[in-house]
Amino acid sequence: MPTANAALAEHIAEAGVSHAGLAHRVVTLAASRGLPAPRFNHASVARWLRGEQPRGRTPDLLAEAFTGLLGREVTRADLGMRAATVPPDLGLAYELDLNAAVAAATDLYGTDVHRRSMLARSTYTAVAYLVPALRWMTAPAAQLLDRSGSRRVGVANVTAIREVTATFRRLDNLFGGGYARSTVVQYLADEVAPLLREGAYTAALGRELFSAAAEMTLLAGWMAFDLEQHPIAQRYLIQALRLAHAAGGQALGGEILAAMSCQAAYLGDGNGAVDMARAAGQAARSAGSAALLSESLVSEAHGHALAADPRACALALVDAHQALDRSTPGGEPAWLGYFDAAYLAAKTGRALLDCGDxxxxxxxxxxxxxxxxxxxxxxxxxxxxxxxxxxxxxxxxxxxxxxxxxxxxxxxxxxxxxxxxxxxxxxxxxxxxxxxxxxxxxxxxxxxxxxxxxxxxxx
The missing domain is CATH 1.25.40 (Serine Threonine Protein Phosphatase 5, Tetratricopeptide repeat)
Structure with missing residues (x-):
């Protein structure tokens, strides 16, 4: 008697794998991706053969398992599984609960790896930044606690994330966002996500882990922005902001808000650019970073230019240049090293050009x-x-x-x-x-x- 899912049965027969063996491979793959451990066994495979559709990422894990078993690419469609759908709000929520925030960020990484084309067909909306910016400014300070988990996080893990981020940031500046974005996202999904989901760390090391993850998430979002993949970029920037909050990183949060302002301005939303730039400015003042304040003010100036307010643009530009003059060498975060007089001049020129001068x-x-x-x-x-x-x-x-x-x-x-x-x-x-x-x-x-x-x- 034919099974309800003949395609899956044919692949099982071709691979010569038992039902229990297939279930074990899926469980192992889920663990390697930092996903919540599923409880699959031979009975689970029997249900799939009868036509039950596995939930969540399981069809993709099955396809990956058969790809390894058969030595050729196998898709979920090849296995008789329905096409995946991406929730329209994936990555857009700024979750207050830390576990929910981790799930939101890591789900975004995994979806970007496995279903990027579907993610790219999602929508960018300017208003999606308002709640994250408000929660960033009003939520209580993060109280990250010691955590027990199945994966021990050490200083070397955090150092590796920072080194990889620095390397790919240099490559991004040299060759553009299209050069290595896929590699950055794969690293987030394979190496960073498991540490966030299952990590065991002290509170102090946990703050460093979340800070490093926020930096790399920001980089992935910036690369998507550079490729004009605006719906994807927006989701990464929101998740980067939430991770930075968990780390207690005022300056890093300000940098992410400034990136949101830059994206809004690029898309012609002057008022949105001003809103995000002002939020970035508050973070810069809290962090005591003159260079970040300068960046925030020049981003605000660009927003005023797009909103046809030349007087406000001029005032913000003056303040931006005065702020950078107050910056002291060696007194700024390492990741802000790119923002110097030449960068400020470029941002100033962009604002003046859009202001009609x-x-x-x-x-x-x-x-x-x-x-x-x-x-x-x-x-x-x-x-x-x-x-x-x-x-x-x-x-x-x-x-x-x-x-x-x-x-x-x-x-x-x-x-x-x-x-x-x-x-x-x-x-x-x-x-x-x-x-x-x-x-x-x-x-x-x-x-x-x-x-x-x-x-x-x-x-």
């Missing part, structure tokens, strides 16, 4: 090119912005020459944002199509974005 924007963007080495993506981005400012201020020949430099700098950089800025440069250049330098430059520039920019929700 291309002449002053060009001055700031030229100063941004005094940046340190190791930031290939940033150099390409800044050159493209400088070229656009020069074109808008009527310096066509110089703008086209700078546009050529931007194209050269972008070679080998996998960044949808850089591609988008080059596409914007093409639109600016096309207004001067009659000039020979423009006609020579335009064929080399992209005319469309590689990524899809979501529209912010109505506020």
């Amino acid at each position: 291309p002449t002053q924007a060009a001055i700031s963007m030229r100063a941004s090119l005094e940046m340190a080495g190791g930031y290939s993506r940033g150099r390409a981005f800044n050159l493209a912005l400088l070229a656009g400012a020069l074109l808008d201020s009527g310096r066509v020949e110089e703008g086209c020459a700078t546009g050529r430099q931007a194209l050269d700098a972008a070679d080998g950089v996998e960044s949808a944002r850089v591609n988008g800025e080059l596409a914007s440069l093409a639109a600016r250049a096309s207004r001067h199509r009659g000039a020979l330098p423009v006609r020579e430059l335009l064929p080399a520039l992209p005319t469309a974005r590689r990524g899809v920019r979501a529209l912010p929700a109505t506020r």
Whole structure:
């Protein structure tokens, strides 16, 4: 008599695995992924053969088990399992309960590994940042306690996460978010998630673990943002903020809020950018970080520019430059080392350009090119912005020459944002199509974005 799930039966027969053996493999895979331990046995497999659909990640674990047994890729569809669905609110909740927060973050990592295409089809909404920002500012200070678990967490574990994050942050700056984002997410799912879920640690080491996890989660979100995968980026930034709260990391939380502001501004949501930047500024003041306060203020200025408030933009820019002047070398977090006078100049130029002052924007963007080495993506981005400012201020020949430099700098950089800025440069250049330098430059520039920019929700 044929079974209700003939496809699963055929794979079991081909692999020559017993029902008990298959159940054991799934349990082992779940444990290796840091998932809650399922209680499967031969009876569980019998139920699946009768047509019962396993819940949660089990179909994906079954597919992974058969992939290893048969030496070829096997999908859940091959096993007669229904297509997976992604909850629409996955990763968007800023959970107050710590265990729920850990589950939210680690579920996001796992979904990104196994069902990224479905995650990418989710939606970015500007209002999704409001509750996380409010809870960040109003929730009681974290009281992380000693924890017993099945995986002992040591200093070496935390050091490894920080070292991996630093390495891939450097690669991101050099080659763009598309270069190694998948590797970062896989590391989060395979190495970080089990420590968060099952870790045994002291309160002090637990704060370090959550801080390191928040940094890497922020990096994964920033890489998604750079690829214009905005729904994915939004979810990572929210989870990074919650992990930073668990660690008691005021400065790191401010950095994440500033990244939220940057994303909102990139998507044209000036008011949202101001809201997130002001929340970042509060965190910066609490942490006593002048550089982070400067970053928050210049992000706020960009939001005011997009909201057509030039006076508020100018005031925030003045405050941003004064704040950076108060920063002391060696007195800022290591991960904020990128924010210097050149970076501030770049952010200032972006705000001025969106405020309708291309002449002053060009001055700031030229100063941004005094940046340190190791930031290939940033150099390409800044050159493209400088070229656009020069074109808008009527310096066509110089703008086209700078546009050529931007194209050269972008070679080998996998960044949808850089591609988008080059596409914007093409639109600016096309207004001067009659000039020979423009006609020579335009064929080399992209005319469309590689990524899809979501529209912010109505506020």
